[in-house]
Each structure stands twice: as structure tokens, then as C-alpha cells.
Amino acid sequence: MDFLFSSFAAALRLTGSFSPDVVDAVVTSLAVSAGATVFAALFGIPLGLLVGLSDFPLKRLVVTVLNTLMAVPTVVVGLLVYGFLSRQGPLGALGLLFTPTAIVIGGVLLAAPITANYSLASVRGADPRIVPTALTLGAGRFLAVGTLIGEIRFGILAAVIAGFGRVVSEVGVAMMLGGNIRGYTRTMTTAIALETSKGEFAFGMALGIVLMTVALLVNLFLSFLQRK
């Protein structure tokens, strides 16, 4: 137990000291996670709404596929994107492998199914009277759907937050596609993995504290928006 307590104390000191390595990892993590979340939301939310609001023959299959994609291991996504971005891959010429952009691409693939599924669940859980009420009051189709989105906005917001949570906490994609390059593609999670393997347990724990703090701040932000 002494080891844990002394490591935790050292981690707190490191966290408070704003070591450049910690700051770099935090900034990179937040930047790639935010980028991936934005693109995942732009793709996943409309997809979830579309699937939720329309009826088509293969709907059940599409929903099953979306559900399955939520559970895809991050290393599998990393492997797939690696295949495309590596020198021999079809997109190798773009030189994106081991860049923050590669991590964003992988992050989008991880977060989009989550934002889509959460949005779909929000539509399914919405009060069935919303759209007919809007229509009978004279709304056109777009205003009626816009009204529905307004009524389920907390569910949509939760979709974005869950997508962000998936990306900021994953390690497989960041490691395989970013390469864990210090000061460039090293994120909080890859730094934790590296420092712990080097025996720098306190440093890894410091990053863990920062990661938890970020998660807490994001959730506090969500609660704040829900109270407004």
C-alpha cells in the first residue's frame, strides 16, 4: 500500500507542476478527441436521426450493425485504418500514418457508431406526440423534425459526450495510428501505457488523474447544459 500512496502523492505533485510532457499529452489528447468527436457527431447524429425517423426494409439489420460497431475493439479499428494509411495501403501516399490526423480518423470510426446509436435511442425514446403536434400546428416536415431534435437535445448532447468519452479514453487507435511520438502524437492514454511499462508509475498516475479530471469536467459541462 505504501507504494500506491507514495506514487499517488508523487502523481499529485507532478500534476500540479505542469510538466511539459504532461501538458503536451493533455493538449494532444484533447485536440484529437475534440476533432474526432466533431466529425463523428456530424456523421453519426444525422445517421441516427435518419434511421430512427424512417422506415425501410433493412432497418433492423442497420440497427444491428450500428450496435455491433459500438463494440468493435479499438485495436481492430487501429489495424483497419493502419492497413489503409500504411505505405503499402491505398492511402499510403497521403503520409498520414503516425500523425494526429490518423488518430482523428480512427477516433471518428470509434465514436460515430456511438453518436449514431445514442441519437437513434433518443428518437426512439421521444414522445410520439411531438411530430404530429408540430405538424398539426402548421409546421412543415423540416420544422417538425427540427422541433423533435430540440425536444430530445439532451439525448443528442449525451451522444456527443459519449462519443468524446470513447475517443479520449481509448489507447489502441492512438498507439497504432499515432505511434506515441513524444510531443506530437503522444496522448494521455498512450503516455500512461508507456510510462507504466518503463516503471514510471507515478507519472502514469499523474496522467490518469488528469484524464479523470477531464472526464469530470466534461460531465459537469453536460449537467450545466441540462440545468439551463
Added chain:
Amino acid sequence: MTILYRLNSIRKCYGSSVVLDIDGLTIVDSRLYTLIGANGAGKSTLLNILAFLSPPTAGEIFYAGKRVDWNHGSVEEPRRKVTLLHQSPYLFEGTVHANVAFGLKARGIPGEERRRTVEKALAIVGLQGFGDRKSRELSGGETQRVAMARALALKPEVLLLDEPLANIDRETTGLLETVIASLPAQGTTVVMTTHNPEHPGRLNGESIFLEGGRVVPRTTV
């Protein structure tokens, strides 16, 4: 007297079950109709069709002499002349004012005129000064009255009411009955469903009896 609705051989089916089967029905303007029938008689289904929210499975409907085209773009025009007030109305999140103003905003009514219309509509249902109240903080009776104000603000050609007087207190019932009974004289046709056999007489309305999805001369319910 102008014929507003003419229904020809209307059928509505869900799967293999036929819930509405009306050979012919005519509704003229500035009158009050009460749709009377037991649960499952097809009253709400008929109201949804008359509100142009749900197309019939078969048959045709003429509104103000024009055959209704159920394509999304085309049906919006007649739909804007008709407002349906559900039995358990939904109020959008936000203020009472925003709710009552919703349809006016959708019609592009300017801000000041919208505000005046909202206040007038709230006054009709006895809710002066309720504009800033949150819709989620209203009682059941207040919700019903706000929904009525929201419909009245639009001055629709036809107001369709699905059990508007169910589950509300006696005071609110009296107020809403007075408001509803006054509408035909102001040019609004009212079609309302009810279980109460006294309503047609009290509201000076004409009865349409539905039984098993069919219009019948008189029902035992």
C-alpha cells in the same frame, strides 16, 4: 353553406384489421359535430385523417372542393387550415408563450402581432399572465387550456378535438365548453369526439355515430 370535407369510400387498415370503413361522409362549415362511439370505434383514426396527419388506406377525401393529395409537399396546404387537439396534448419544452406562438411562428406571423395573438388566445381560455410560465410546471387542466389556446391562436377553418373534456375538472370543463360552443359562430367548424351523450345537446352540435369503424344512424353507446 359550404361543404368542407367530402369522404368517399374511406378505409383505414392496420395490417389485416380494418379500423375505419366509411362509405360517405360530408362535413359543412361553421358547424359543430360530435363524434360518438365506444373505444375502438375509429374516432381518433377518423380525426387523424381529417387532420391530414395520416392518409387512409383507400378512398378519397375532398377538402373545400379539392381532392386531397397525400404527398408530403401537397398535403401541407390543407393541413395548415385544420388543427387537431389531442386528448392528452403535448406541450413543447419552454414557456407557455412559446407554445402558443409555435404555429404562428411557423406561419411567419411577425413578432408584435404574434405577441398580441398569443395574449388574446390565453385570455380566451382564462390564462392571462401565464405566458412566462414553464410548460412543464402546469397542471393537467392548465395544459389542456394552453393547448386549446395554441389551437385557437391559429384561427383554423376546422378544429378537431379528441376528447377535449376528458380528465379535467368541472370548472375547466365549463370554460372549454363555452369556448367550443362559440366557435361555429366565428366561422370555425368543430369536430369533437366524446363519450358524453349530453355534449351534442349542450353544445348545440350535430352527432355522427361510429360503431366498429362505420358511420351508423345511432349507436347504443
